[in-house]
Amino acid sequence: MQFYENEYYHLYNRTNNDEALFRSRENYSYFLKKYRYFLDDLFDTIAYCLMPTHFHFLVRVKERSKTDVQHHQEKDVQHHQEKDVQHHQEKDVQIRKKMSNIIRKKMSNIIRKKMSNIW
Numbered sequence: 001m002q003f004y005e006n007e008y009y010h011l012y013n014r015t016n017n018d019e020a021l022f023r024s025r026e027n028y029s030y031f032l033k034k035y036r037y038f039l040d041d042l043f044d045t046i047a048y049c050l051m052p053t054h055f056h057f058l059v060r061v062k063e064r065s066k067t068d069v070q071h072h073q074e075k076d077v078q079h080h081q082e083k084d085v086q087h088h089q090e091k092d093v094q095i096r097k098k099m100s101n102i103i104r105k106k107m108s109n110i111i112r113k114k115m116s117n118i119w
Contacts, residue, residue, distance in 0.1 A: 006063065014054035015053045
């Protein structure tokens with residue numbers, strides 16, 4: 001969709017099958033925090049309404065210079081890179097825990113066998 005500077009838009013979205021989008025107060029706060037982080041430099045927010053299964057925003061597109069657009073794109077790329085690094089770190093921790101459990105079980109079995117041979 002093409003957005004034009006100084007024009008007004010009604011932005012909205014709804015979940016599938018009336019599934020809850022916002023399940024707690026924290027969900028609403030988190031959503032607004034991310035909205036501000038990614039879109040405050042693009043839109044003037046005139047009004048909004050957040051409901052459990054959907055949301056509405058009335059916005060006006062801000063005038064932008066090329067450096068603003070570039071800054072927003074860099075911010076978006078940085079956010080995705082940070083999420084990617086975090087995801088890989090979490091996976092590494094999961095793999096290490098699994099490996100540690102496997103080694104612990106193997107060692108326990110070896111020790112049990114050796115002890116049974118002694119007794």
